[in-house]
Amino acid sequence: MSSVLEYTEASRPPFSSEAGETVASLDTVTKRYGNGVVALDKLSLTLRRGEVVALLGPNGAGKSTAVKLLMGLSSPTAGAVRIFGADPRNNVARLRTGVMLQVGRAPEMLRVREHIELFRGYYPNPMPYTEIIQAAGLEGIEGTMFGHLSGGQKQRVLFALALAGDPDLIFLDEPTVGMDIKARRGMWATVRSLAARGKTILLTTHYLEEADVLAHRIVVIDKGRVVCEGTPAEVKSLGSATSGSSSSRSLKIIRCVTTLPTTTLLAIPGVTSAELKGSTTTIISSKPEATLRELLALDQTLHSIEVQSPALEDAFLALTADRE
Amino acid sequence: MSTATLNLTALPRAISFRRNLRIFVREARFEFLRLLRTRPFSFSVVGFPVVFYVFFGLIMNRGEHIGSVSVAKYTLAGYSVFGVVGAALFAIGVGLASELNAGWLDLKRASPMPPIAYVLAKCSSAMAFGVIIVNILAVLAVFIGHVSLTLPEYARMIGLTIAGAIPFACMGIALALLIPANAAPGIVNMIYLPMSFCGGLWIPILFLPHFLQKVAVVMPTYHLAQLMLSSFGYPSAGTASSHWFGLLGFTLLVLGIASIAARRLEQNS
Numbered sequence: 001m002s003s004v005l006e007y008t009e010a011s012r013p014p015f016s017s018e019a020g021e022t023v024a025s026l027d028t029v030t031k032r033y034g035n036g037v038v039a040l041d042k043l044s045l046t047l048r049r050g051e052v053v054a055l056l057g058p059n060g061a062g063k064s065t066a067v068k069l070l071m072g073l074s075s076p077t078a079g080a081v082r083i084f085g086a087d088p089r090n091n092v093a094r095l096r097t098g099v100m101l102q103v104g105r106a107p108e109m110l111r112v113r114e115h116i117e118l119f120r121g122y123y124p125n126p127m128p129y130t131e132i133i134q135a136a137g138l139e140g141i142e143g144t145m146f147g148h149l150s151g152g153q154k155q156r157v158l159f160a161l162a163l164a165g166d167p168d169l170i171f172l173d174e175p176t177v178g179m180d181i182k183a184r185r186g187m188w189a190t191v192r193s194l195a196a197r198g199k200t201i202l203l204t205t206h207y208l209e210e211a212d213v214l215a216h217r218i219v220v221i222d223k224g225r226v227v228c229e230g231t232p233a234e235v236k237s238l239g240s241a242t243s244g245s246s247s248s249r250s251l252k253i254i255r256c257v258t259t260l261p262t263t264t265l266l267a268i269p270g271v272t273s274a275e276l277k278g279s280t281t282t283i284i285s286s287k288p289e290a291t292l293r294e295l296l297a298l299d300q301t302l303h304s305i306e307v308q309s310p311a312l313e314d315a316f317l318a319l320t321a322d323r324e
Numbered sequence: 325m326s327t328a329t330l331n332l333t334a335l336p337r338a339i340s341f342r343r344n345l346r347i348f349v350r351e352a353r354f355e356f357l358r359l360l361r362t363r364p365f366s367f368s369v370v371g372f373p374v375v376f377y378v379f380f381g382l383i384m385n386r387g388e389h390i391g392s393v394s395v396a397k398y399t400l401a402g403y404s405v406f407g408v409v410g411a412a413l414f415a416i417g418v419g420l421a422s423e424l425n426a427g428w429l430d431l432k433r434a435s436p437m438p439p440i441a442y443v444l445a446k447c448s449s450a451m452a453f454g455v456i457i458v459n460i461l462a463v464l465a466v467f468i469g470h471v472s473l474t475l476p477e478y479a480r481m482i483g484l485t486i487a488g489a490i491p492f493a494c495m496g497i498a499l500a501l502l503i504p505a506n507a508a509p510g511i512v513n514m515i516y517l518p519m520s521f522c523g524g525l526w527i528p529i530l531f532l533p534h535f536l537q538k539v540a541v542v543m544p545t546y547h548l549a550q551l552m553l554s555s556f557g558y559p560s561a562g563t564a565s566s567h568w569f570g571l572l573g574f575t576l577l578v579l580g581i582a583s584i585a586a587r588r589l590e591q592n593s
Contacts, residue, residue: 033591033592034588034591034592035592068430071434072433072434073430073433073434074590091436091438092436094434094435094436095436097434099431099434099435101427101430101431101434102427103426103427103428103430104425104426104427104428105422105423105426105428106426106428106431107358107423107428108362109357109358109359109362110357110358110361114354114357117350118350118351118354119435121346121347121350122347122435122436122437123436124343145361158431161431161435165435171434
């Protein structure tokens with residue numbers, strides 16, 4: 001984890017969904033707990049080889065439940081869960097998976113290398129020790145007791161344990177919590193290189209930037225159902241698109257201070273919505289350049305102009321707020 | 325690159341067993357090492373029986389006898405049991421509760437680790453601590469208490485320590501599944517200390533009030549202590565097989581409780 005890399009959509013490795021075989025799936029899965037809570041409601045989710053999928057959703061949406069079912073930690077009330085064509089509760093199926101969970105406390109009086117050695121031993125073809133250390137950025141702290149590590153270092157050890165078996169399917173639950181920016185970027189680089197090697201990664205995170213940057217596909221779930229699914233660009237557009245407009249990849253949000261009334265703005269080519277809040281007008285446009293040219297021509301006194309891509313945060317909030 | 329579906333019959337059974345054995349050995353080694361390095365645990369689990377034995381077995385009632393056996397030798401049996409029970413209850417009862425609560429157990433369960441390796445590793449670590457405690461007590465008994473301990477007696481003591489760890493390891497599992505982790509140390513102590521006292525581990529059973537002597541029959545600590553005493557040639561109350569049955573019954577009982585608790589946890593998670 002040496003250099004800090006620049007992350008843009010352009011630097012995400014290409015992914016062709018047609019080529020990928022299904023590696024894991026939740027097939028119309030319902031999960032009802034003993035106390036009556038329905039955590040998943042006929043949810044279907046497919047993971048394909050070489051994909052990085054980010055699972056997003058508010059707290060209580062069912063993300064952890066979905067991931068736990070895929071890990072084999074519990075079984076569905078209805079529907080089927082499969083990894084590599086087998087039931088994840090079968091020990092043998094897990095020989096090809098690696099898991100990173102949010103752990104409150106791990107055994108503190110074992111050294112980093114002892115933890116890794118223990119987990120490597122579970123797998124018939126583990127990843128070479130030095131490769132794990134390098135991928136997780138643990139050089140220099142291999143001999144340290146787990147309890148003496150900082151929060152970010154502990155996260156990296158947990159990541160190393162997920163990589164121990166050289167798995168083909170990796171589950172990462174909030175992987176960069178507590179990490180500084182350099183460590184986070186380093187982990188992103190490692191995740192990308194793993195995906196490039198054909199490994200499948202399912203990621204849950206509250207850092208929407210992380211999902212935006214890493215994922216080939218984002219699945220938004222709320223109240224046990226899939227609300228939205230698509231590439232990060234598609235999800236962002238879906239979230240900020242008003243009803244009736246198509247999901248366009250080049251939606252932009254334009255903010256400015258203008259004297260033009262809303263009716264005029266709505267008539268400008270490309271504008272899908274226009275709203276005046278206080279002194280600022282917010283316009284959403286599917287043809288931002290054309291809209292800007294018109295705006296500037298129509299209003300010579302227009303000022304404080306800002307053009308932004310729709311944020312994943314806004315899309316996410318919009319998608320999950322609707323359902324209440 | 326490998327195919328998407330997994331050939332589940334690919335691993336021959338023989339290799340599978342050997343690999344499981346290796347996993348168990350590694351798991352047990354690290355569990356023991358970890359417990360040893362956890363000073364609060366290792367010092368108290370070993371320290372308490374040793375300190376108690378020094379006071380009640382060696383210093384007080386010096387030179388006295390209970391029946392045909394010196395106090396030092398009689399209490400050696402009691403405190404050996406006290407030691408192994410403590411090792412099992414704290415290593416497993418408290419240890420497992422804390423790992424369960426922290427989510428660490430989920431991580432282990434999500435890995436290909438065979439669960440039996442984990443359970444056996446914890447149990448063997450408790451046995452190992454039991455053996456360490458008993459050896460320290462035996463050394464103190466022989467060199468300070470002037471106890472004459474023959475080799476067969478010593479061998480039986482060690483054997484009983486190892487076997488005796490099992491019922492209490494199972495009890496530890498049941499407790500870990502029932503009690504919230506932060507209450508675990510307190511609750512385990514509240515069960516461990518009275519159970520030891522009522523089993524006649526501290527004060528010999530014959531010196532306890534009558535009704536407690538009757539209650540002792542349901543105490544697994546009582547049964548293990550009586551077995552330990554009979555291995556010293558001290559005539560114990562009841563036959564050896566009655567004590568083994570008592571321990572077996574207790575083990576089955578706690579395993580039953582543990583499996584109910586486990587099922588309940590699974591349904592709610």
